[in-house]
Amino acid sequence: MYSSNRIAYWMSDKKLQKINWKEFEKICIKYNFEIFKLDLNKSLESQGPFNVFLHKLTDIIALENQGDPKSSHIIKAVECYISEHPSIIVIDPIPNVRRLLARYQCYSIIHATGLHKYGIFTPNFCEITSYDKEKTIQQLKDANVRYPFICKPLLGHGSKKAHEMCIIFNEKYLKDCRAPCVAQTFINHNAILYKIFVIGQQFYFVERPSLKNFYESDRKTICFASSDISRANSQSSLSVLDPEDISVQEIKPNPKILQKIAETLRLAFEMDLIGIDVVIENSTGKYGIVDVNAYPGYDGFPNLYDALLQCIISKVNNKNQITDCMISNDNPSNIVLNHLNNT
Ligand SMILES: O=P(O)(O)O[C@@H]1[C@@H](O)[C@H](OP(=O)(O)O)[C@@H](OP(=O)(O)O)[C@@H](O)[C@H]1OP(=O)(O)O
Numbered sequence: 001m002y003s004s005n006r007i008a009y010w011m012s013d014k015k016l017q018k019i020n021w022k023e024f025e026k027i028c029i030k031y032n033f034e035i036f037k038l039d040l041n042k043s044l045e046s047q048g049p050f051n052v053f054l055h056k057l058t059d060i061i062a063l064e065n066q067g068d069p070k071s072s073h074i075i076k077a078v079e080c081y082i083s084e085h086p087s088i089i090v091i092d093p094i095p096n097v098r099r100l101l102a103r104y105q106c107y108s109i110i111h112a113t114g115l116h117k118y119g120i121f122t123p124n125f126c127e128i129t130s131y132d133k134e135k136t137i138q139q140l141k142d143a144n145v146r147y148p149f150i151c152k153p154l155l156g157h158g159s160k161k162a163h164e165m166c167i168i169f170n171e172k173y174l175k176d177c178r179a180p181c182v183a184q185t186f187i188n189h190n191a192i193l194y195k196i197f198v199i200g201q202q203f204y205f206v207e208r209p210s211l212k213n214f215y216e217s218d219r220k221t222i223c224f225a226s227s228d229i230s231r232a233n234s235q236s237s238l239s240v241l242d243p244e245d246i247s248v249q250e251i252k253p254n255p256k257i258l259q260k261i262a263e264t265l266r267l268a269f270e271m272d273l274i275g276i277d278v279v280i281e282n283s284t285g286k287y288g289i290v291d292v293n294a295y296p297g298y299d300g301f302p303n304l305y306d307a308l309l310q311c312i313i314s315k316v317n318n319k320n321q322i323t324d325c326m327i328s329n330d331n332p333s334n335i336v337l338n339h340l341n342n343t
């Protein structure tokens with residue numbers, strides 16, 4: 001049992017408390033898995049061996065991204081250990097998490113999936129690289145980003161700043177774009193957001209509050225922190241529909257389409273633990289993917305930890321099958337080799 005069923009994990013204490021991790025430890029013990037928290041400040045070699053590494057390292061990766069030497073040292077040590085022990089199952093692989101953290105790259109991956117065939121899209125987006133007004137106008141035009149649009153920080157996770165955004169309604173206030181950032185066309189969706197939580201092949205979705213409908217106008221930029229908008233009990237004035245929008249009929253989400261989104265993005269990002277924010281566009285009924293998160297909160301996910309352990313077990317089994325297959329594939333080639341040697 002020692003090395004074949006040993007899970008190392010790392011998450012911040014805040015995250016561990018929030019998701020009631022003790023429950024998961026109990027389930028692991030019940031199913032004969034040993035589980036322990038990796039100490040990132042100690043030699044990893046001395047804490048091994050383990051065959052699964054489960055983590056939420058987004059904050060540290062984000063700090064590494066901003067040039068923090070300590071974070072960079074930690075992530076390098078983890079990556080080095082993983083590359084020296086390629087049989088470890090990492091949930092989720094660090095390069096894939098990195099790709100997800102960069103909003104522009106993240107939207108580009110969604111855009112390339114071909115989901116548009118199913119009435120699913122990611123709103124038009126572009127990177128705003130400077131405070132040069134003419135250049136910004138050209139970048140928006142090239143990507144067909146329309147007013148109003150949302151400016152989102154390039155890095156999508158790991159700090160308060162990553163969630164500070166603004167909505168820009170016209171050319172006059174383009175100066176409010178906090179370059180460098182991603183600009184994304186605002187999609188009117190009657191202030192309802194769907195969060196899809198993915199754990200391997202299982203998914204679940206919940207309804208959350210979101211931003212009210214906005215239209216191109218001469219109004220000033222609106223700034224907001226996304227954490228005030230789409231948390232389960234958020235009550236922002238930006239989520240209260242204007243009287244003329246109240247009669248817009250609510251479109252109920254089709255679980256089959258949400259499943260298609262979950263399955264496609266899991267494969268596209270090559271990640272098992274993701275959260276996907278989806279809005280349904282009022283005017284077309286199309287499904288717009290506006291955000292993807294690594295290892296989200298899973299608030300409301302039924303039997304969360306059974307699902308998580310099931311995901312781990314199926315990955316361990318898959319890996320064992322591949323290893324068995326490699327061992328048995330060895331035999332025929334050995335026979336051929338022996339045969340050749342004997343002739
Ligand atoms: O920002 P969102 O889309 O509401 O999702 C957040 C987000 O993933 C957040 O992570 P981070 O950006 O702070 O790293 C998660 O925080 P925790 O790691 O503390 O759980 C939230 O749980 C996400 O919210 P949700 O689970 O509602 O998608």
Ligand SMILES: Nc1ncnc2c1ncn2[C@@H]1O[C@H](COP(=O)(O)OP(=O)(O)O)[C@@H](O)[C@H]1O
Pocket residue numbers: 123150152156162163164184185186187188193209210211226227229230277279290291
């Ligand atoms: N393109 C968009 N159109 C309309 N509303 C959006 C769009 N993008 C984001 N939102 C709203 O803004 C909130 C925050 O944006 P999001 O990209 O999810 O940022 P974060 O990474 O901070 O969660 C979403 O929960 C949603 O309410």
Ligand SMILES: [Mg+2]
Pocket residue numbers: 226230277291
């Ligand atoms: Mg979000």
